[in-house]
Amino acid sequence: MIIVLSGKPSSGKGTQSNYIIEEFNAIHVSLGNIRKENNNNPEFEIKYGKYISKGSLFPDEIAMEMLYGKLNKILSKDVNIVLDGYPRTIIQAKGLDKYLSLKGYKIDIVINLEVSDEKIIERSINRRICSNPNCKAIYNLKNNLPKIEGICDLCGSTLIKRDDDTLELIQKRLEIYDKETKPILDYYEKGKILFNVDGEKNLNETKKDIKEELERKERSKKE
Numbered sequence: 001m002i003i004v005l006s007g008k009p010s011s012g013k014g015t016q017s018n019y020i021i022e023e024f025n026a027i028h029v030s031l032g033n034i035r036k037e038n039n040n041n042p043e044f045e046i047k048y049g050k051y052i053s054k055g056s057l058f059p060d061e062i063a064m065e066m067l068y069g070k071l072n073k074i075l076s077k078d079v080n081i082v083l084d085g086y087p088r089t090i091i092q093a094k095g096l097d098k099y100l101s102l103k104g105y106k107i108d109i110v111i112n113l114e115v116s117d118e119k120i121i122e123r124s125i126n127r128r129i130c131s132n133p134n135c136k137a138i139y140n141l142k143n144n145l146p147k148i149e150g151i152c153d154l155c156g157s158t159l160i161k162r163d164d165d166t167l168e169l170i171q172k173r174l175e176i177y178d179k180e181t182k183p184i185l186d187y188y189e190k191g192k193i194l195f196n197v198d199g200e201k202n203l204n205e206t207k208k209d210i211k212e213e214l215e216r217k218e219r220s221k222k223e
């Protein structure tokens with residue numbers, strides 16, 4: 001199965017993609033991940049380094065090239081793939097369909113985590129992350145407190161606020177999402193593969209909704 005996981009920034013994509021990876025034995029694909037995998041790859045650095053140093057949003061053609069490079073290595077009828085936060089523009093979405101169809105594949109489902117802007121802002125403002133770069137556990141002052149205030153449960157490092165979790169930058173991220181990413185939902189709706197899931201429920205309920213839908217997809221694929 002090829003699964004696209006979509007949603008606003010801070011809608012919980014990371015958590016849900018981890019869940020799908022475990023539950024459905026899927027390979028995680030995101031631009032951030034591809035970047036990490038190529039940390040010590042000089043060829044990759046020469047090709048994409050200049051974009052990476054400018055921030056995390058790649059121009060469409062660069063994003064597409066990086067993604068296809070990865071998919072070329074892993075596409076197989078036997079594997080489940082989660083595209084986490086990709087595509088993020090309509091150009092990327094159409095490009096991906098074209099790329100996949102040339103290879104004899106198609107996206108099976110687009111899971112869209114629905115979360116209101118108010119909720120996104122609340123989550124981001126209250127988010128604290130572990131300062132240990134090898135841990136990066138995420139906490140929330142409202143609903144996911146560490147056992148000891150300001151200390152990571154997993155590794156004991158101090159918790160910090162992300163530099164970009166300010167109201168101004170969150171609102172800017174949401175504006176960019178509305179302009180650039182939201183149109184892909186209509187596109188996938190028309191393609192009849194969009195599955196909207198309530199991302200404001202508690203985590204386990206959202207997981208359950210996703211699991212049920214993916215199991216349904218799996219069954220219908222086998223038939």
Ligand SMILES: [Zn+2]
Nearest residue numbers: 130135152155
């Ligand atoms: Zn930690």
